[in-house]
Amino acid sequence: MYQYDKYDQQMVDTRVEEFRDQTRRRLSGELSEEKFRPLRLMNGLYLQLHAYMLRVAVPYGTLSGAQMKALGDIADKYDRGYGHFTTRQNIQYNWIKLEDAPEILADLAKVEMHAIQTSGNCIRNISSDHFAGAAADEIIDPRPYAELLRQWSSFHPEFSYLPRKFKIAVIASDTDRAAMRLHDIGIQMVRNDAGEIGCAFYVGGGMGRTPMVAPLINAFVPLDELITYSEACLRVYNRHGRRDNKYKARIKILVHEMGKDEYTRQVEEEFTHLKAQGIEPPLAELARIEPYFADPAFKTGIVDEIASDAPDFALWVGRNTVLHKAPGYVSAVISLKPVGGIPGDASADQIRLMGDLATEYSFDECRVMHTQNIVLPHVEKGRLKELYDTLAANGLAAPNLDTIEDIIACPGLDYCSLANARSIPVAQKISERFAGNGKTAALGELKLKISGCINACGHHHAGHIGILGVDKKGVENYQLLLGGSEAQDTSLGKITGPGFDEDGIVDAVEKATDVYLEKREDGERFLDTYRRIGMDPFKEAIYG
Amino acid sequence: MVELLRFRDDEPSESPAVTVDSFGDQSNAGAVRIEPGDDARELLPHLAHVRRVEINFPVFGDGRGYSAARILREAGFEGEIRAVGDVAVDQLAYMRRCGFDAFQPDKAMNDADVEVALSRWDDVYQKTTDGLTPIWALRHGNADV
Ligand code: HEM
Numbered sequence: 001m002y003q004y005d006k007y008d009q010q011m012v013d014t015r016v017e018e019f020r021d022q023t024r025r026r027l028s029g030e031l032s033e034e035k036f037r038p039l040r041l042m043n044g045l046y047l048q049l050h051a052y053m054l055r056v057a058v059p060y061g062t063l064s065g066a067q068m069k070a071l072g073d074i075a076d077k078y079d080r081g082y083g084h085f086t087t088r089q090n091i092q093y094n095w096i097k098l099e100d101a102p103e104i105l106a107d108l109a110k111v112e113m114h115a116i117q118t119s120g121n122c123i124r125n126i127s128s129d130h131f132a133g134a135a136a137d138e139i140i141d142p143r144p145y146a147e148l149l150r151q152w153s154s155f156h157p158e159f160s161y162l163p164r165k166f167k168i169a170v171i172a173s174d175t176d177r178a179a180m181r182l183h184d185i186g187i188q189m190v191r192n193d194a195g196e197i198g199c200a201f202y203v204g205g206g207m208g209r210t211p212m213v214a215p216l217i218n219a220f221v222p223l224d225e226l227i228t229y230s231e232a233c234l235r236v237y238n239r240h241g242r243r244d245n246k247y248k249a250r251i252k253i254l255v256h257e258m259g260k261d262e263y264t265r266q267v268e269e270e271f272t273h274l275k276a277q278g279i280e281p282p283l284a285e286l287a288r289i290e291p292y293f294a295d296p297a298f299k300t301g302i303v304d305e306i307a308s309d310a311p312d313f314a315l316w317v318g319r320n321t322v323l324h325k326a327p328g329y330v331s332a333v334i335s336l337k338p339v340g341g342i343p344g345d346a347s348a349d350q351i352r353l354m355g356d357l358a359t360e361y362s363f364d365e366c367r368v369m370h371t372q373n374i375v376l377p378h379v380e381k382g383r384l385k386e387l388y389d390t391l392a393a394n395g396l397a398a399p400n401l402d403t404i405e406d407i408i409a410c411p412g413l414d415y416c417s418l419a420n421a422r423s424i425p426v427a428q429k430i431s432e433r434f435a436g437n438g439k440t441a442a443l444g445e446l447k448l449k450i451s452g453c454i455n456a457c458g459h460h461h462a463g464h465i466g467i468l469g470v471d472k473k474g475v476e477n478y479q480l481l482l483g484g485s486e487a488q489d490t491s492l493g494k495i496t497g498p499g500f501d502e503d504g505i506v507d508a509v510e511k512a513t514d515v516y517l518e519k520r521e522d523g524e525r526f527l528d529t530y531r532r533i534g535m536d537p538f539k540e541a542i543y544g
Numbered sequence: 545m546v547e548l549l550r551f552r553d554d555e556p557s558e559s560p561a562v563t564v565d566s567f568g569d570q571s572n573a574g575a576v577r578i579e580p581g582d583d584a585r586e587l588l589p590h591l592a593h594v595r596r597v598e599i600n601f602p603v604f605g606d607g608r609g610y611s612a613a614r615i616l617r618e619a620g621f622e623g624e625i626r627a628v629g630d631v632a633v634d635q636l637a638y639m640r641r642c643g644f645d646a647f648q649p650d651k652a653m654n655d656a657d658v659e660v661a662l663s664r665w666d667d668v669y670q671k672t673t674d675g676l677t678p679i680w681a682l683r684h685g686n687a688d689v
């Protein structure tokens with residue numbers, strides 16, 4: 001994985017000092033909250049219902065064992081012994097004191113981490129495929145390109161006061177595991193007819209109150225123009241994105257209102273201009289970054305079987321391990337969705353343990369998934385049972401990847417000042433209901449996602465089943481959506497009809513899944529059945 | 545406390561700035577003021593007559609002025625680019641990188657803070673027209689990209 005050189009380290013250390021100074025000026029009253037706000041936001045510090053929340057960047061979701069352990073230590077030292085993994089492959093701490101924040105950033109800098117630009121109207125942490133470097137279907141590891149973009153976007157002098165936040169994802173396979181087209185810029189690494197690697201640019205996707213799937217604006221940007229092209233995309237947005245209404249300020253609205261063709265034309269014009277400015281790092285810089293992401297020393301000739309017929313283990317292997325490109329290895333997913341738990345939460349001890357397991361079993365590497373789980377990307381099949389036993393002994397072996405229990409949920413009204421409704425208790429009740437009635441297995445792949453308000457941090461638009469918390473005359477109410485997807489078949493869910501109270505929504509979800517169980521044809525997932533039979537049978541069952 | 549912070553050796557021009565719209569007809573104006581919604585590129589044909597461009601920040605969070613300044617510098621403009629309005633010490637470093645070389649904030653800045661803000665960053669990740677060598681160039685032994 002990438003390692004800082006003296007320059008990277010110095011940038012991060014300098015930022016810590018800068019923020020220490022800004023915090024001091026805030027605490028002394030020299031800086032008003034209004035002026036301090038954008039500065040703290042650019043360091044990932046939000047003011048929430050009960051305390052400050054700190055969001056730490058995990059660039060493209062990749063962490064070393066030592067980094068993961070440091071995250072556990074921070075949870076103990078500065079929070080209440082918990083960390084919360086998020087849909088943007090980051091980690092959040094919900095109970096932070098302002099005066100501690102500079103010290104936390106200093107602790108992070110010691111393990112080459114930071115919270116730079118994890119909020120604010122700037123270019124945010126770059127996300128990527130959580131199976132990068134392990135997936136059998138990728139054409140190349142997308143992370144070197146994400147790292148190049150990370151450096152370019154960090155402390156960008158022109159793009160730190162954008163109309164709104166800006167999220168970029170980079171993937172390198174046709175299977176999309178990063179919701180690429182729901183980002184402001186989605187980049188897919190592709191190979192052209194001449195066999196060269198380049199970047200397909202999708203611009204103007206996003207969720208929030210006006211969800212949109214990003215259109216393709218350039219099918220092949222050569223590698224040595226990646227930064228220049230990105231700069232052009234951002235400049236057109238910075239100059240012309242709407243600033244009169246914060247709900248219309250995302251680039252998706254610009255691309256939509258201006259039209260994809262006109263936006264693309266302006267980008268190309270700016271691109272031509274910028275090419276003459278020589279702002280592109282040389283390919284030698286990519287060549288410097290790439291070896292950090294080289295394959296670890298996979299053993300050859302090792303067992304390619306998973307030997308054990310213990311039923312619990314077999315179930316976990318079937319659900320939570322994923323095909324790897326190297327024979328004898330799998331990627332193993334540690335579910336942070338125990339039945340009745342808080343999706344994405346882990347205790348300090350669990351976080352440290354996962355760090356140790358990454359070192360011990362996975363070439364010192366783990367990943368944060370946007371589904372709020374953790375991946376050990378490279379595990380020997382022959383050692384899986386051992387790994388499983390340790391996970392099981394520590395409450396980390398829920399066998400439910402991609403099932404209805406693997407729920408994405410935003411923090412909701414339990415923590416978030418913008419929320420209309422709680423998300424976490426709904427997630428807890430649903431996972432308890434389905435674990436209790438035993439239908440999880442029969443339902444197979446079913447992605448359920450919950451947001452506590454229209455901002456869609458929980459990706460509800462993109463759930464096969466989505467739940468949206470709304471405020472109905474001061475009472476928490478939940479709308480049900482069906483048919484969303486954030487994979488390569490990206491689609492946005494549709495609302496079934498009137499909303500429900502907290503117990504009503506759990507019943508409605510179960511009714512919808514019963515329709516699927518009754519109507520499905522061979523091999524169909526919930527989403528496929530919904531797409532084939534449409535909304536009506538579901539409506540009848542739910543409201544009939 | 546500084547009212548006008550300037551990083552140029554020439555005498556400040558204090559001729560009143562006209563709007564971008566009216567500038568086209570008054571090419572003897574010498575100074576022009578860009579508001580956030582204005583297109584800096586409209587000035588490009590006239591840059592030879594301009595000594596000072598003021599870029600207004602009615603609210604500091606509106607970052608269009610950063611692009612405007614870079615566009616002027618990228619077109620080779622060597623006159624003064626002055627940030628006016630809601631500009632604070634925490635924006636100075638990025639503004640310098642984008643080509644601003646004078647600052648006239650609504651609220652005066654503290655000298656010591658200015659000094660700290662401008663000396664803090666040794667290196668930069670991006671290339672702009674400010675002459676600093678980006679980190680990628682330092683890494684590859686090319687100090688004058
Ligand atoms: C608790 C404090 C949080 C606040 C105040 C907050 C605020 C917001 C707001 C206002 C938006 C809408 C932005 C827009 O459409 O322009 C948004 C979107 C989003 N947030 Fe959060 N959020 C919070 C926590 C989280 C967490 C914990 C996650 C990850 C689990 C998250 C992930 C996202 C994502 C993925 C989006 C959608 C991005 C898009 O619109 O394209 N947020 N958030």
Ligand code: SF4
Pocket residue numbers: 410411412413416417418419420451452453454455456457458
């Ligand atoms: S979706 Fe709404 S309630 Fe949930 S975290 Fe985002 S802003 Fe808060």
